[in-house]
Each structure stands twice: as structure tokens, then as C-alpha cells.
Amino acid sequence: MTLTDEPTTVTEPAKEVGSARLRKEDGRLITGKTNWTDNMVLPGMLHMAFLRSPVAHGTISNLDVSAAKDRPNVVAVFTGQDFKDEQGSIPCAWPVTPDMVNPGHPSIAVDTVNHVGEAVAIVVARTRTAAVDAVEAIDVDYTNIPVVLDMEEAVKDGADLVHASTSSNTSYHFVFDAGEAGTGTDTDAAFADAEVTVSRRFVQQRLIPAFMEPRSAVVGVSGDNYTLWSATQIPHILRVMGALTTGIPEHKLRVVAPDVGGGFGGKLQVCPEEILALLVARRLGKPVKWTETRSESLMTAHHGRDQVQFIDVAAKKDGTVTGLRVRLLADMGAYLRLITPGVPALGAFMFPGIYKFPAYRFECDGVFTNKVPTDAYRGAGRPEATFAIERIMDELAVELDMDPMELRRKNWINAEEFPFTSVAGLQYDSGDYEQATQAALELLGYDELRAEQKQRRESGDPVQLGIGISTFTEMCGLAPSRVLGSLAFGAGGWEQASIRMLPTGKVEVITGSTPHGQGHETAWSQIAADQLGVPFEDIEVLHGDTAVSARGLDTYGSRSLVVGGTAVVKAAEKVVAKARKIAAHLLEASEDDLEFSGGKFSVKGTPGAGLGIQEIALAIFAAHDYPEGIEPSIDAEAAFDPVNFSFPHGTHLCAMEVDTDTGFVKIRKYACVDDIGNIVNPIIVEGQMHGGLAQGISQALYEEAIYDADGNLTTGTFVDYLVPSAMDLPTFHTGNTTHAATSNPLGAKGVGEAGCIASTPAVVNAALDAVRHLGVKDILMPLTPERVWRAIHQGGDGGARAAEGSNAYGGARTTESGYEEAK
Amino acid sequence: MTQINVRVDGASYVDDVEPRTLLVHYLREQLGKVGTVVGCDTSNCGACTVHLDGESVKSCTVLAVQADGSEVTTIEGIADGATLHPMQKAFHEQHGLQCGYCTPGMIMASIDLLKNNPNPSEHEIREGIEGNLCRCTGYVNIVRAVQQAAGEMSSTTTGAQA
Numbered sequence: 004m005t006l007t008d009e010p011t012t013v014t015e016p017a018k019e020v021g022s023a024r025l026r027k028e029d030g031r032l033i034t035g036k037t038n039w040t041d042n043m044v045l046p047g048m049l050h051m052a053f054l055r056s057p058v059a060h061g062t063i064s065n066l067d068v069s070a071a072k073d074r075p076n077v078v079a080v081f082t083g084q085d086f087k088d089e090q091g092s093i094p095c096a097w098p099v100t101p102d103m104v105n106p107g108h109p110s111i112a113v114d115t116v117n118h119v120g121e122a123v124a125i126v127v128a129r130t131r132t133a134a135v136d137a138v139e140a141i142d143v144d145y146t147n148i149p150v151v152l153d154m155e156e157a158v159k160d161g162a163d164l165v166h167a168s169t170s171s172n173t174s175y176h177f178v179f180d181a182g183e184a185g186t187g188t189d190t191d192a193a194f195a196d197a198e199v200t201v202s203r204r205f206v207q208q209r210l211i212p213a214f215m216e217p218r219s220a221v222v223g224v225s226g227d228n229y230t231l232w233s234a235t236q237i238p239h240i241l242r243v244m245g246a247l248t249t250g251i252p253e254h255k256l257r258v259v260a261p262d263v264g265g266g267f268g269g270k271l272q273v274c275p276e277e278i279l280a281l282l283v284a285r286r287l288g289k290p291v292k293w294t295e296t297r298s299e300s301l302m303t304a305h306h307g308r309d310q311v312q313f314i315d316v317a318a319k320k321d322g323t324v325t326g327l328r329v330r331l332l333a334d335m336g337a338y339l340r341l342i343t344p345g346v347p348a349l350g351a352f353m354f355p356g357i358y359k360f361p362a363y364r365f366e367c368d369g370v371f372t373n374k375v376p377t378d379a380y381r382g383a384g385r386p387e388a389t390f391a392i393e394r395i396m397d398e399l400a401v402e403l404d405m406d407p408m409e410l411r412r413k414n415w416i417n418a419e420e421f422p423f424t425s426v427a428g429l430q431y432d433s434g435d436y437e438q439a440t441q442a443a444l445e446l447l448g449y450d451e452l453r454a455e456q457k458q459r460r461e462s463g464d465p466v467q468l469g470i471g472i473s474t475f476t477e478m479c480g481l482a483p484s485r486v487l488g489s490l491a492f493g494a495g496g497w498e499q500a501s502i503r504m505l506p507t508g509k510v511e512v513i514t515g516s517t518p519h520g521q522g523h524e525t526a527w528s529q530i531a532a533d534q535l536g537v538p539f540e541d542i543e544v545l546h547g548d549t550a551v552s553a554r555g556l557d558t559y560g561s562r563s564l565v566v567g568g569t570a571v572v573k574a575a576e577k578v579v580a581k582a583r584k585i586a587a588h589l590l591e592a593s594e595d596d597l598e599f600s601g602g603k604f605s606v607k608g609t610p611g612a613g614l615g616i617q618e619i620a621l622a623i624f625a626a627h628d629y630p631e632g633i634e635p636s637i638d639a640e641a642a643f644d645p646v647n648f649s650f651p652h653g654t655h656l657c658a659m660e661v662d663t664d665t666g667f668v669k670i671r672k673y674a675c676v677d678d679i680g681n682i683v684n685p686i687i688v689e690g691q692m693h694g695g696l697a698q699g700i701s702q703a704l705y706e707e708a709i710y711d712a713d714g715n716l717t718t719g720t721f722v723d724y725l726v727p728s729a730m731d732l733p734t735f736h737t738g739n740t741t742h743a744a745t746s747n748p749l750g751a752k753g754v755g756e757a758g759c760i761a762s763t764p765a766v767v768n769a770a771l772d773a774v775r776h777l778g779v780k781d782i783l784m785p786l787t788p789e790r791v792w793r794a795i796h797q798g799g800d801g802g803a804r805a806a807e808g809s810n811a812y813g814g815a816r817t818t819e820s821g822y823e824e825a826k
Numbered sequence: 827m828t829q830i831n832v833r834v835d836g837a838s839y840v841d842d843v844e845p846r847t848l849l850v851h852y853l854r855e856q857l858g859k860v861g862t863v864v865g866c867d868t869s870n871c872g873a874c875t876v877h878l879d880g881e882s883v884k885s886c887t888v889l890a891v892q893a894d895g896s897e898v899t900t901i902e903g904i905a906d907g908a909t910l911h912p913m914q915k916a917f918h919e920q921h922g923l924q925c926g927y928c929t930p931g932m933i934m935a936s937i938d939l940l941k942n943n944p945n946p947s948e949h950e951i952r953e954g955i956e957g958n959l960c961r962c963t964g965y966v967n968i969v970r971a972v973q974q975a976a977g978e979m980s981s982t983t984t985g986a987q988a
């Protein structure tokens with residue numbers, strides 16, 4: 004289903020862009036002819052295996068690796084002592100405040116361990132199995148230090164410390180106050196004058212990205228040149244950071260991301276193991292490989308989310324919202340990785356959502372605990388913000404006895420108000436919330452389901468029905484470099500593309516945005532085909548190898564198409580401009596008299612005669628006849644730096660059946676209509692929506708990383724960490740409205756994160772809507788049957804999933820405490 | 827070391843393996859059949875699914891020595907030359923994959939599913955691939971792919987292959 008308004012920017016009519024092209028990349032993936040990092044074998048390659056800490060907090064009191072060294076086929080065993088002078092620190096690129104405390108993040112523990120799974124020793128052996136076997140022979144003892152797990156305890160005065168070198172467990176205190184920033188009015192005054200206030204404490208549980216391809220790194224050595232193949236989302240960033248961290252000069256380090264099996268932010272990292280693979284290869288002068296097991300992955304790759312959110316909303320009795328106040332505790336884990344502290348800051352500007360709050364204040368404490376660090380996971384900061392605002396809008400509706408959609412409608416930005424500057428100072432580009440909502444209501448069959456809900460209530464049916472709403476927007480297309488600079492981020496947000504016009508007329512498009520399942524090869528071919536007028540099949544998209552794609556900032560934050568796709572447009576424009584000069588020369592016409600259409604230059608008013616751009620590529624390769632004063636090439640490259648973010652939006656509706664006898668929840672129907680701007684490939688877009696929905700719904704229903712009271716991850720395998728199967732998810736009903744983004748010529752807004760950001764609150768709101776009449780006010784995520792049953796039959800929020808006292812959030816707790824109590 | 831004889835994707839191999847070697851590691855590390863991948867260590871994900879004497883198995887849950895004397899078919903052995911297996915074609919045409927890491931196992935499991943139930947309902951498809959995890963697609967398009975393949979395979983006289 005597609006609804007189209009007059010686009011606010013008009014792009015050229017195009018035949019490839021917008022068409023449902025099947026993916027180019029599938030051929031190798033469906034036949035097993037793949038290039039996963041772990042497939043790589045180099046002559047003489049050695050294998051690395053890690054001894055990892057079984058304690059969450061302790062000093063290493065004894066570490067004897069001699070027996071391991073004597074094991075057959077073991078080449079070397081290293082400990083933190085061997086690398087302490089050269090390992091540096093895993094970089095943190097986002098010091099969100101000037102006084103943020105970063106205690107440093109060694110890749111391998113030197114004398115202290117701060118989370119379970121931290122690397123303590125490395126065995127290097129001829130085979131994978133020999134390395135793993137020898138790890139068993141290492142003799143190690145730890146002296147335990149009190150473990151810090153609960154953020155609300157950790158921030159209290161006198162709390163046990165994660166890092167002895169710091170004075171508290173708070174890494175930073177980040178504040179955005181719209182009144183002070185001049186983008187809104189005074190928040191305290193808004194609350195003082197409020198007719199109604201609602202305060203809630205929400206928990207964003209810790210999640211694990213759980214990409215299907217485990218992380219893997221292979222390092223090749225050639226003299227003082229190193230090549231790092233890695234299952235990474237960010238080969239370009241990894242090259243810069245890897246060079247800075249290890250001291251390998253940047254021009255001696257090549258990073259390649261071959262086929263990468265998913266990432267979702269989980270491979271947006273400079274991993275300790277990648278750094279250690281480089282250090283070991285350099286030390287031994289030999290190629291090495293490391294591939295993690297799934298349990299290693301769940302335990303040591305970074306996690307996501309993990310916030311306690313205190314949120315207050317002020318409103319008038321008629322439902323008009325007048326103020327919003329947010330205070331977060333954000334779990335950093337034991338260390339700061341690449342953008343650990345920045346994730347909540349990315350969400351800071353999105354809590355107001357689509358609503359016209361006049362006043363807004365945001366505060367966040369980044370808190371250290373003895374757990375694996377958190378970092379980017381699909382949506383990174385924005386799902387957390389969307390959850391909080393969409394949940395509290397429902398709570399406000401209950402408080403005011405208003406229809407939750409009416410409350411939203413009363414407060415959202417109207418179509419004619421775009422572009423709209425939000426209270427957080429963001430300029431929302433385009434959209435129509437009413438239109439998307441109407442379409443979503445129809446897609447769901449809202450009225451019939453409401454009627455059924457009423458009937459089930461009246462008959463006291465043990466299976467109750469609820470409908471949950473999430474009307475959301477998100478900030479995509481990361482990012483304008485100057486804005487990132489103003490937020491103290493360590494890099495820019497531009498993207499690069501180059502186009503090589505080969506002599507036979509074939510075209511290479513080189514992108515700095517490295518895909519791991521998103522279909523860049525197909526979408527970029529569509530864009531280039533339209534821009535250059537060459538066949539889709541004649542285009543090859545190259546990526547992921549810093550020796551081929553020299554500049555780039557990789558794939559995350561729904562940025563690839565918006566920023567990287569636009570760079571392709573810009574590079575193609577340069578190619579055409581260069582070709583035009585040669586065409587004019589060869590056609591003996593003035594440049595101004597040439598028109599370019601369908602890949603062909605022709606002289607205006609002289610149809611028929613003309614020269615194709617692919618022919619020009621051959622002519623300039625021969626270079627026998629071209630104008631004086633220009634270079635013999637029509638190749639070009641371009642970097643694109645957006646001036647604004649893009650703001651996809653949509654309305655997500657979930658109909659949920661809750662069995663009040665068993666607590667079992669089942670999605671009856673899920674419908675959503677998203678506005679992601681212009682669509683390059685509807686098949687890919689639908690796939691991205693589906694995948695995002697699955698992850699967002701799964702946060703609501705299934706997933707939670709649980710640590711026990713000693714800091715052991717008890718969800719360290721796929722037996723315990725519930726990645727949903729086909730049986731656990733419904734069919735999704737998706738649709739689109741189209742309001743072009745105004746910040747890029749493609750008019751694209753970004754789709755990678757939308758489903759994941761929007762869906763979680765829709766699901767939880769639906770479950771609560773089903774059982775609110777039974778006195779249930781909140782249920783902690785994930786909504787396990789046990790929790791739902793307890794919330795219905797025992798009151799409260801369903802409580803902790805782990806045993807009493809062992810939950811990282813301090814066990815079961817429901818309060819209506821908001822901001823004041825939290826302070 | 828134990829000697830085994832196996833046929834994999836139509837070729838015969840004789841190899842010495844450690845008794846503890848898993849079939850998936852034998853395929854990947856000794857035979858270079860890297861189309862079959864490993865996604866977990868608890869037999870949950872199904873990424874390693876192959877056919878052992880025509881039955882779908884998780885090759886991380888089978889020892890290489892157990893495959894002695896058997897016929898193994900992997901994702902690399904189901905196409906007929908340049909002609910894709912209908913299930914491969916359906917995954918492509920229905921966009922049943924994104925990163926493609928789960929895909930070899932998903933395709934092998936789906937072929938087995940249709941062998942046992944040529945005309946499955948949506949629910950039966952979902953149940954049939956329950957042992958295969960995909961983190962990218964949300965499964966809707968995988969279900970569609972299996973439905974398409976079921977349609978195509980039942981309308982050809984050759985029926986289920988591999």
C-alpha cells in the first residue's frame with residue numbers, strides 16, 4: 004500500500020530508482036559462494052583463543068601460562084603483561100561532556116578484571132582446537148572485589164566503585180535544557196503551572212545485538228604492512244582507530260570487511276579482539292585468525308539499551324502537553340567503547356517525539372557497572388526515547404480519561420507546520436502524521452478490533468484484547484558533520500563515493516558506506532543507472548576494503564542511502580559534467596547545446612546524432628582526441644555532507660491478545676505505515692521494515708541480557724537469550740506514505756532503524772491496553788508469560804525475570820516515583 | 827584419528843579426523859565447504875544445516891565420524907549447474923535474505939520441510955523452520971519464499987530434490 008502526496012521536492016522521473024529490483028548480492032549468498040571472514044585461510048596462519056575472566060570484578064593474583072605453552076602445537080601464549088605498553092586503550096570517540104570520566108579500556112586485562120568475559124590470556128596455536136585446548140592449561144587466580152551491578156545503587160554516595168581510579172561510578176552528567184538552549188520555555192515553570200502531571204519509571208532492559216555471523220578477524224602480514232579482514236560494519240573507522248591504537252601507521256594498515264553477516268550496531272566497534280589480533284600478528288610476524296563462539300559473542304561483544312528512565316509529563320486538563328522532563332541512568336558497563344557514552348545522548352533530542360512540547364529538559368548520568376560495555380544497537384538512543392514518550396502518552400491518556408489517539412492528535416505537529424523546529428532544536432523536514440495514522444488504522448482494521456475488545460471485556464473472556472499505538476519519528480541520516488562537532492563527536496558524518504568509467508563501458512561505483520545485509524550493491528546500482536543512463540547490469544558496486552574504497556564512514560544510523568547514496572548522485576553529476584566536455588568536442592557542438600538523457604549526449608534539436616557516455620569512456624581511455632586543458636578521464640569522486648538529519652515517521656499499531664489465565668501474550672495483528680521519504684527499492688525497504696519490527700517486538704516480548712548477583716551473564720547462549728524464531732513472530736502488515744526528505748536530492752529519509760524504534764512501545768501499550776481494566780499499570784520488558792501473569796494476579800509490574808536479588812536492576816520494583824524521588 | 831569415507835555434494839572424500847571433530851568443522855576446515863556456516867554452539871541457530879542421507883541435520887550436532895559411509899549435501903550441492911534449486915530461486919525472488927548468513931541453513935531446512943510436507947500452511951512453514959534463526963528478515967519473506975518454492979516444486983514432475 005502506498006499513499007503519495009505531492010512531493011515537497013521534485014526529483015527527476017526515473018526508471019531504476021523506485022523499481023523493485025531483485026538483489027544483486029543474493030547470487031553468492033544463496034549458493035554458499037560467500038566470503039565470510041572465518042572462511043579466510045592464509046599460508047602459515049595461526050589461531051587465537053582467549054582465556055576469559057570468570058569473575059566480574061577482581062585482581063589477577065596469579066597467572067601462570069607455562070603449562071599452556073608446553074601444549075602441542077602451541078606457538079605462543081600472551082598475557083596483559085606482554086602487551087601493556089603497546090595496547091593503548093580501546094578508543095571512545097564521543098566524550099559527551101568536557102569532564103566525562105574515561106578510565107581507559109585495555110584490550111586485555113593487565114592486573115584487574117572489570118567484567119565477566121574480559122580477556123586475560125591469549126593462546127596462539129597451529130589449529131583452532133589446539134588453541135582452545137591449551138587455554139584449559141592456564142593457571143589463574145583472582146582476588147574478588149565487590150561487584151557493582153545496579154545503577155541506582157551505583158550512583159549513591161559511598162557506593163562500591165567499578166574503577167578504583169575514579170571518585171564515583173558516574174562517568175558523565177549530560178544535560179539538555181530547552182529553556183537554556185533557547186529552543187523552549189522554562190521546564191520548572193511548566194511543571195509548577197501544570198494542571199496534570201504524570202511521572203513514570205521505565206526500564207529499558209539490556210539487549211544483545213546477536214548478529215548471526217559471529218565476529219571474526221584475520222590479520223595478514225607482509226613486511227610492515229598489515230591487512231585486517233574483519234566481520235565489521237566500519238572498516239574505515241577501524242582502520243583509523245586501529246592505527247591510532249596500535250601505532251601501526253595508517254598507510255601500513257588495510258582493513259577489509261568481506262561479506263558481513265549482520266551487525267545492527269553490534270559490529271560498530273573497535274573490538275579488543277581486533278586490536279589483539281593486530282598486536283599478536285605484529286609480535287609474531289605471522290598471520291593470525293580469531294573467530295568467536297556464540298557464547299563468547301553474547302558475553303563479550305557489546306550490548307545495547309540498558310537505561311532506567313524517569314519521565315514526567317505536564318499537561319492541561321484538556322490534554323494539551325505543556326512540559327516534558329527526562330532523567331536517565333544509562334549503563335555504560337565497565338568501560339567506554341567507541342560510542343558508549345553517546346548512545347543516550349543520541350536519544351536526548353528525540354524524547355519529545357512528534358509532539359509540540361513548549362518546555363523540555365533532559366538529564367543523563369552515564370554509570371559504570373561490572374558488565375560488558377553497552378554501545379550501539381539498532382536505533383541507538385532513539386528506541387529508548389521513543390519507548391518513553393509513547394508509553395507516557397498512553398499513561399497521560401489514562402490519567403485524563405482520553406482516547407490515546409485523540410491525545411496524540413491534539414499534540415502532534417500538523418502537516419502544514421513542516422518544516423517544524425522541535426523543542427529540542429531539531430528541524431523536522433517533512434511528513435503528515437494524520438495521513439500515516441489514517442492509513443495504519445485502516446490497515447489494522449482498528450474499529451472492528453476495538454469492537455471485539457469491548458465485547459471480550461463485557462463477556463469476561465479469559466483472553467483479553469488490547470490495541471497499542473506508537474506514533475513516532477526518528478532522527479536519521481547521520482549526520483551533518485558540524486552538528487556532530489557541536490556534540491563533541493570525534494568524527495564527521497559525510498560519505499564518499501567514486502565512479503570509475505571503464506573502457507568497455509562498464510561502471511564501478513565505489514562507496515564508503517559498507518553494507519552487511521542492506522543491499523547497497525543493488526540500490527547504489529539503481530541510483531547510478533539513473534544518473535548515468537547506463538544499464539543496471541553494467542554497474543558493479545565496490546565497498547568494504549580500504550584499499551579500494553579509500554574514504555568512508557561506513558554503515559549505521561540509517562545513513563547509507565541518505566548520505567552515501569547522495570554521494571553517488573554527486574559523483575555521477577561530476578562524471579556527466581566531465582563527459583559533457585568530451586562529448587561537445589567529439590560532436591563538434593557547444594556544451595550548452597548538448598542535452599544528456601538516457602546515457603546519451605545529443606545536440607538539441609538534432610535527434611538521432613549523439614554519443615553515449617559509455618562510448619565516451621572508451622574514447623577517453625584511448626585519449627587520442629580530447630579537448631586541450633582537461634584531464635583524460637571522466638572518473639569522479641564526491642563527498643557529501645548533509646546539512647540536516649532526516650526524520651522518518653510513522654504510525655505503528657499492535658493488536659495483542661493476553662491470556663489472563665496463563666499470562667501468554669500473542670500478537671493478533673501488527674500494522675504500520677511509515678514515511679521514509681522517497682523509496683529507491685521497495686523490496687529492500689519492506690525487508691528492512693520487517694527486520695526492524697522483529698527486533699523491536701522482540702525487545703518487548705523476548706529478549707533480556709540478565710546478570711546474576713555475581714555479575715555472571717546468565718543469558719550467554721541461544722538457549723537462554725531468546726532470539727525469536729519464525730514461530731514467535733507474526734506476519735507484518737506494512738505500508739508507506741511518501742513525503743520526500745528535504746536534506747538530500749534523493750529525498751530519502753532512511754529505513755534501517757524505523758521498525759525497531761517504533762514497534763516496542765506499540766507492543767507494550769497493546770498488552771497494557773488489554774489488561775489495564777484489571778488494575779495493571781505497567782509490566783517490565785520482556786513481557787514473559789510469568790511476568791504478565793504476576794502483574795495480573797499479584798499486582799506490580801511483573802517483577803524481575805531472574806531470581807530475587809539477582810537482577811541487575813535491583814530486583815522487582817514498581818514505583819510511580821518520577822523525577823523528584825529519583826533525585 | 828579415525829578414517830572416514832564420505833560423499834559430499836557428489837564427490838567422494840577419504841579423510842582422517844579426530845573423533846571429536848564436528849561434521850560442520852570437517853566440511854569447513856578439511857573440505858573447504860565454507861558455504862555451510864556456524865552460528866552458535868548450542869544447536870539453536872540452524873545456520874549449519876545440511877542433508878545427511880537426504881535428511882536435514884544440524885551439522886554442528888553430528889560428529890564427522892557419524893557421517894562415515896554417508897552422503898552429505900550442502901548448500902553448494904543443490905543447484906543443477908547454473909540452474910538454481912527452486913528454493914534458492916524463491917529466496918532470491920521473495921527477498922528471503924538480507925545478510926545471508928542464515929540462508930544456507932534456512933534453505934536446506936526448507937527443502938527438507940517440503941520433502942515431508944509438500945503443501946504446508948503458513949503455520950506449518952513457521953513451525954518447520956523454527957530451528958533456524960534469522961536476525962535480519964523477521965521471517966515474513968522467508969515464509970513467502972517457502973510458499974513460492976512449494977508451489978513451483980509441486981507443479982514440476984521432479985518434485986522435491988536433494
Ligand code: FES
Pocket residue numbers: 863864865866867868869870871872873874875884885886887
Ligand atoms: S551452528 Fe549448528 S545449530 Fe547453530
Ligand code: FES
Pocket residue numbers: 215264265520922923924925926927928929959960961962963
Ligand atoms: S539474512 Fe541475516 S540472519 Fe538471516
